[in-house]
Amino acid sequence: MKIAPSMLACNFSEMGNEIKKxxxxxxxxxxxxxxxxxxxxxxxxxAGIIKSLRKLTHLPFDVxxxxxxxxxxxxxFATSGADSITFHIESESNPFNTIKKIQKLNKKAGxxxxxxxxxxxxLPFLPFxxxxxxxxxxxxxxxxxxxxxxLAKIEKLRNIINDNKFNCVIEVDGGINFDTVKLVQKAGAxxxxxxxxxxxxxxxxxxxxxxKNF
Ligand code: DX5
Ligand code: ZN
Numbered sequence: 001m002k003i004a005p006s007m008l009a010c011n012f013s014e015m016g017n018e019i020k021k022x023x024x025x026x027x028x029x030x031x032x033x034x035x036x037x038x039x040x041x042x043x044x045x046x047a048g049i050i051k052s053l054r055k056l057t058h059l060p061f062d063v064x065x066x067x068x069x070x071x072x073x074x075x076x077f078a079t080s081g082a083d084s085i086t087f088h089i090e091s092e093s094n095p096f097n098t099i100k101k102i103q104k105l106n107k108k109a110g111x112x113x114x115x116x117x118x119x120x121x122x123l124p125f126l127p128f129x130x131x132x133x134x135x136x137x138x139x140x141x142x143x144x145x146x147x148x149x150x151l152a153k154i155e156k157l158r159n160i161i162n163d164n165k166f167n168c169v170i171e172v173d174g175g176i177n178f179d180t181v182k183l184v185q186k187a188g189a190x191x192x193x194x195x196x197x198x199x200x201x202x203x204x205x206x207x208x209x210x211x212k213n214f
Contacts, residue, residue: 001181002028002191003208004062004171008044009142009195015049018199019056025204026212029062031173031193033142034077036067039091040140047073047080054081064112064173064193066139067091071098078105086110086133086171089121099128110171114139115147119156126166131191132157136184137174142195146175151187158188181211 005027010018022030032050037043050061060083067073070085071093077085085102089095089111102109110131111122115138122132134154137144154170161168169190176184177197184192194211201207 001185001189001212003198003211004029004031004191004193005198005204005208006031006033006142006173006193006195008033009199011199012045015053016056019053021204023057023059025208027059027208029060029083029191030057031195032061032063032082034063034065034067035140038068039088040066042140047076050077050082051080060084062086062171062191062193064110064133065091069093071101074098074101074105078102078107082107084108084110084131086112086131088112088114088139089125090114090117095125096128099125112139112173115150119153123160126157126160126168127164129168131169131171132161133171133173134189135174136172136176136180139174144175146177146180146183148183151183154184154187154189176211178207178210178214182214185214 005022035042035044063082063085065087070087099109108130112133136150171191172184172189173193176192176194
């Protein structure tokens with residue numbers, strides 16, 4: 001299992017040090033939650049902050065756009081140092097145009113879906129994307145409880161991806177801790193995002209290792 005700590009849960013006044021801490025602790029990716037106060041009822045940070053952190057780590061930046069019009073901001077996030085850009089299927093941008101533009105910018109393209117969104121909505125795009133990001137909480141806030149109802153969705157996606165040999169990884173986001181990581185691993189996830197559980201742990205290195213190899 002690859003682990004992507006979410007910067008949403010870090011100490012915002014110490015973002016530079018937090019990213020160094022994640023790197024030393026053995027994280028695989030850095031997850032950046034971008035929220036616009038429209039698509040979700042919360043505002044986090046944008047491309048300027050991401051850019052300022054880019055030089056502090058070699059880890060890939062996994063940018064999760066929870067914004068209404070992702071297509072309009074892709075250049076900005078690509079320039080900020082994103083390695084993958086994931087947008088929501090429920091956003092207002094045309095999914096095919098958004099995927100095409102992300103890949104034209106030489107970034108991995110991801111689609112995310114909210115807990116109430118049926119997987120039928122993302123199936124047409126699976127052959128073309130690099131990441132499918134399954135939300136296991138309502139997007140907008142860290143620290144929520146994992147929604148068990150989403151495990152079946154992860155399993156279905158795993159089967160579809162395997163059966164069709166699609167080149168797409170399954171990432172799971174929300175409420176991941178030492179218990180839920182086991183459930184999503186069993187369901188077929190490749191990458192787990194973890195915010196609160198990692199940043200609240202006393203020893204981030206131990207916590208990440210425990211999640212990777214339980
Ligand atoms: C929620 C974000 C998540 C969040 C996860 O909208 O997409 O990445 O930071 O936080 P935890 O791990 O605390 O649920
Ligand atoms: Zn996220």
